[in-house]
Amino acid sequence: MHYEGKIYRPWMEAESVLIQATLGCSNNQCTFCTMFDDKRFKIRDIEGIFQDIEEARRLYPHVESIFLTDGNVMAMRTEMLVKILDKIKTTFPEIKNIALYSGFNDFRRKSVAELKEIKSAGLSMAYSGLESGDPVVLERIKKRMTREHAIEGMEMAREAKIGVLASFIFGLGGKERSMEHAINTTSLLNIMKPDAIAPMALAIQPGSELEKELHRGEFILPTPLQILEEEKYLLENMDDFHCYYWGDHGNNISPMRGVMPAARNAFLERINSNIAHNPITKENVIQTFAW
Numbered sequence: 001m002h003y004e005g006k007i008y009r010p011w012m013e014a015e016s017v018l019i020q021a022t023l024g025c026s027n028n029q030c031t032f033c034t035m036f037d038d039k040r041f042k043i044r045d046i047e048g049i050f051q052d053i054e055e056a057r058r059l060y061p062h063v064e065s066i067f068l069t070d071g072n073v074m075a076m077r078t079e080m081l082v083k084i085l086d087k088i089k090t091t092f093p094e095i096k097n098i099a100l101y102s103g104f105n106d107f108r109r110k111s112v113a114e115l116k117e118i119k120s121a122g123l124s125m126a127y128s129g130l131e132s133g134d135p136v137v138l139e140r141i142k143k144r145m146t147r148e149h150a151i152e153g154m155e156m157a158r159e160a161k162i163g164v165l166a167s168f169i170f171g172l173g174g175k176e177r178s179m180e181h182a183i184n185t186t187s188l189l190n191i192m193k194p195d196a197i198a199p200m201a202l203a204i205q206p207g208s209e210l211e212k213e214l215h216r217g218e219f220i221l222p223t224p225l226q227i228l229e230e231e232k233y234l235l236e237n238m239d240d241f242h243c244y245y246w247g248d249h250g251n252n253i254s255p256m257r258g259v260m261p262a263a264r265n266a267f268l269e270r271i272n273s274n275i276a277h278n279p280i281t282k283e284n285v286i287q288t289f290a291w
Helices: 046-059 078-091 104-108 112-121 135-140 147-159 178-192 209-215 224-237 264-277
Strands: 017-020 065-069 097-101 125-131 163-170 196-201 243-247 256-260
Touching: 017 046, 046 078, 078 097, 078 112, 104 125, 104 147, 112 147, 125 147, 125 178, 135 178, 147 163, 147 178, 163 178, 163 224, 178 224, 196 224, 224 264, 256 264
Parallel strands: 017 065, 065 097, 097 125, 125 163, 163 196, 196 243
Antiparallel strands: 243 256
C-alpha cells in the first residue's frame, strides 16, 4: 500500500485501515500545526487509491472500519469521492464505518445534495477541526474560518445526515485569552451541536509558527490550572444535546470519555478533584507532548 510523508489519523481510529486519498492539507497555514508541512496539497490519482484498496483487501481478511487520509479529503470532487466510497463498499462488503478528515469550509464548498450523495455512498463520520470558537483566536491561528463558517458547514452536514466530530484545543488562547477561548468555544458548540467532540490540551509542535511566537514572547503558554478550568467551564456550560465526548487524548490532564450530557456530573467531579488535588496545577506552564 502507498503512503507518502507523515500520516495522521484520529486516536479513535486506531483500529481502522488507512487509505491515503489526498496528500497534505489545502490550508496548511494553521500556526499550531505541522502535520502536513512535508508536502503540498494534492488529490491522489483514483487509480492509485483503488490499487491501495485492493491491496488492503489482500492484506486483511476482515475490515469493518476504514479511515481516509490526509487532511480534508472532503475537498476532492464529489464524483471522485463517491467512486472511492463505492469501491470500498464493494471491496469490503463487511465494512461498517468509513470516515475522513473534512474542514467545515469543505462542507460549505459543496451543495447539500452533494453531501447527501456522499452520505448515501457510505460515509459514516467526518472529523473536523474547530480548534476554537473565539474569533480572535481563529484569526491568530490563521484557520481561515469564522464562527459563521463553522455553523454553516455543520448545518449542511447535519442536513445531509453526515456524522461530525469537532475537535478543539484547550489552551489555544494562551495564558492571556484562556477564558475567552473557553467561553466562545462552548457557545459555538452549543449552536453547532456536533455528534461528537474531541477536546485536546495544547501541544507546541516543533517547527510550528506558534513555537516561534512562543520563543519571541508573543504567545504565553497557559498553566495546567487554566487548562482544567477551561474544561470545567465547557462541562458546566454545554447545553444538554446528545454528544460523545472524546476527552481521552494523551495530552489531556484528566482523560475521560463518554456520552454527554449523562456523563457531565462524573466528568465534573473528576475535573474538580484534579483542580483541588493534582500537583500539576502548581506548575507555571502546561507540559505536553508533540503529536
